[in-house]
Amino acid sequence: MTDKTASPSDDKSFWQHDYGHYSPNAPLTENLKADVAIIGGGYTGLNTAWQFKKDNPNARVVVLEAAVIGFGASGRNAGFSTKLFGLEPEMVLLRWGKQKMIDAHHYLKMAVAHTRNLIEENGFQSDYRHTGLVRISYSEMQLGRLKKTHQLLQDLGIDGDLKWQDKTQVQQDFHSERFIGGIYESDTGYLNPCKQVRELKRLTESAGVSIYETSPVTHIERTASAIIVKTPGGNVTADKIVVATNAYSRQVPDTRKLKTRQFPLWTYQVVTEPLSSDQWKSIGWKERQSFGDNRQMLHYYRPTVDGRIVIGGGDAVVYRTDPMDEVPSPMSWQHCEAHLKWIYPQLRDVRIAYRWGGPVSVNTDMVPEISFIDDERIIYSGGCFGHGVALTHLNGRTIADLLEGKKTELTDFWIVNRKSISMSSDTLSFLGGRAARGVLKAWDWWEERSLKSR
Numbered sequence: 488m489t490d491k492t493a494s495p496s497d498d499k500s501f502w503q504h505d506y507g508h509y510s511p512n513a514p515l516t517e518n519l520k521a522d523v524a525i526i527g528g529g530y531t532g533l534n535t536a537w538q539f540k541k542d543n544p545n546a547r548v549v550v551l552e553a554a555v556i557g558f559g560a561s562g563r564n565a566g567f568s569t570k571l572f573g574l575e576p577e578m579v580l581l582r583w584g585k586q587k588m589i590d591a592h593h594y595l596k597m598a599v600a601h602t603r604n605l606i607e608e609n610g611f612q613s614d615y616r617h618t619g620l621v622r623i624s625y626s627e628m629q630l631g632r633l634k635k636t637h638q639l640l641q642d643l644g645i646d647g648d649l650k651w652q653d654k655t656q657v658q659q660d661f662h663s664e665r666f667i668g669g670i671y672e673s674d675t676g677y678l679n680p681c682k683q684v685r686e687l688k689r690l691t692e693s694a695g696v697s698i699y700e701t702s703p704v705t706h707i708e709r710t711a712s713a714i715i716v717k718t719p720g721g722n723v724t725a726d727k728i729v730v731a732t733n734a735y736s737r738q739v740p741d742t743r744k745l746k747t748r749q750f751p752l753w754t755y756q757v758v759t760e761p762l763s764s765d766q767w768k769s770i771g772w773k774e775r776q777s778f779g780d781n782r783q784m785l786h787y788y789r790p791t792v793d794g795r796i797v798i799g800g801g802d803a804v805v806y807r808t809d810p811m812d813e814v815p816s817p818m819s820w821q822h823c824e825a826h827l828k829w830i831y832p833q834l835r836d837v838r839i840a841y842r843w844g845g846p847v848s849v850n851t852d853m854v855p856e857i858s859f860i861d862d863e864r865i866i867y868s869g870g871c872f873g874h875g876v877a878l879t880h881l882n883g884r885t886i887a888d889l890l891e892g893k894k895t896e897l898t899d900f901w902i903v904n905r906k907s908i909s910m911s912s913d914t915l916s917f918l919g920g921r922a923a924r925g926v927l928k929a930w931d932w933w934e935e936r937s938l939k940s941r
């Protein structure tokens with residue numbers, strides 16, 4: 488395979504670039520009528536469209552994507568299909584209580600299985616591997632906290648696939664003296680995100696859904712009988728709409744409530760060039776499971792099918808710009824590279840082949856939501872943090888049930904139509920985000936102050 492990596496200034500994700508040539512669908516250039524119009528062609532939008540169309544073969548379903556399929560978080564993420572929910576289990580428990588924490592675990596467990604089944608049953612070529620994930624600690628303080636998390640999950644009875652791994656075990660598996668213990672979670676996979684979202688496009692179109700790319704929705708007009716969604720080239724008059732724009736939702740026009748619902752938080756990633764077999768031998772990692780740490784500003788690591796390592800996280804930044812604009816962050820990229828080489832001095836000469844970033848959707852109460860906006864004809868989904876891969880796949884099923892007016896186990900999940908805390912002003916959410924980042928970074932510094940410098 489040729490190395491398709493490009494200059495770091497290329498504004499697409501590695502996955503999008505690695506995908507090679509992609510022909511987007513034509514934009515909308517006429518006025519249409521539809522039963523359901525979906526704004527945003529990421530995992531949420533496409534899963535919803537496909538599920539709804541499968542249940543209602545005669546329905547007219549239209550997806551409008553502002554850029555191309557794979558432009559948003561769905562084409563840029565690290566590809567972990569995990570049961571992680573909200574920020575941290577301790578925070579969810581504190582804010583929402585025991586039962587909601589358990590319910591969230593079960594929903595996410597279903598989401599991971601649902602995503603895997605979808606891939607297998609429909610023959611998706613998205614490089615899915617169900618290899619598990621290890622949550623690692625580097626310092627004694629982090630390890631103490633990780634042990635408490637493990638105990639908490641055991642007490643709640645949601646530790647079915649978890650196994651404690653001591654220092655000897657993690658060092659044997661990963662050949663890094665930085666690792667001092669961890670939790671192995673077997674029921675987790677990873678995939679190639681851009682291939683996944685474009686496989687979803689294939690599936691959705693084959694079911695009869697119309698997908699228009701480069702068709703940004705510029706106005707939403709509500710009348711008593713319909714909702715008119717306007718793009719520069721044409722309008723869709725629909726009975727119901729789904730706003731599946733996640734971290735871009737502040738910019739969605741004519742939906743005042745969405746402005747205050749969530750804010751975009753940028754997170755960055757790098758990918759190495761393919762490692763040689765000697766380099767792979769030097770770091771162990773035979774099972775090719777993914778790993779992440781239990782810092783507040785966590786790092787995550789995973790291999791690719793062509794032998795690279797993706798590293799992300801370690802920081803997250805709130806900007807005041809439109810999240811559709813790319814915001815390069817050389818400091819975050821440099822941090823990811825330095826962290827890889829801190830964990831693995833064996834890889835000190837490995838080159839970083841590609842750098843990119845993207846916005847995740849964060850809300851004040853730190854858990855996702857699926858809500859009706861103003862009336863039951865408009866459904867919005869957001870606040871998935873950096874844990875939306877599996878979640879948004881199942882959310883598509885849940886939203887399809889809501890569109891059909893069904894009451895199911897999924898629509899009963901407590902994130903559906905919950906009252907989320909809104910952020911009244913842009914300035915407050917910007918300052919609040921920056922302040923929270925400062926606190927979390929200080930926390931990490933405190934827990935890692937005894938470690939050798941990076």
Ligand SMILES: Cc1cc2nc3c(=O)[nH]c(=O)nc-3n(C[C@H](O)[C@H](O)[C@H](O)COP(=O)(O)OP(=O)(O)OC[C@H]3O[C@@H](n4cnc5c(N)ncnc54)[C@H](O)[C@@H]3O)c2cc1C
Pocket residue numbers: 526527528529530531532551552553554555556557558559560561562563564565566567568569702703704705731732733734735738739740754755756799844845846847871872873874875876877878879
């Ligand atoms: C860098 C990064 C790493 C991540 N890593 C992981 C991970 O490893 N595991 C995990 O579980 N989650 C991860 N996430 C989160 C996950 O990717 C998202 O939660 C998920 O992809 C959200 O899917 P979505 O369809 O809701 O949103 P998106 O994929 O963002 O799709 C929204 C779409 O709406 C379109 N849009 C916006 N405005 C308009 C408009 N006006 N008109 C029409 N279309 C519009 C956008 O162009 C975009 O394509 C990560 C996210 C990022 C950014």
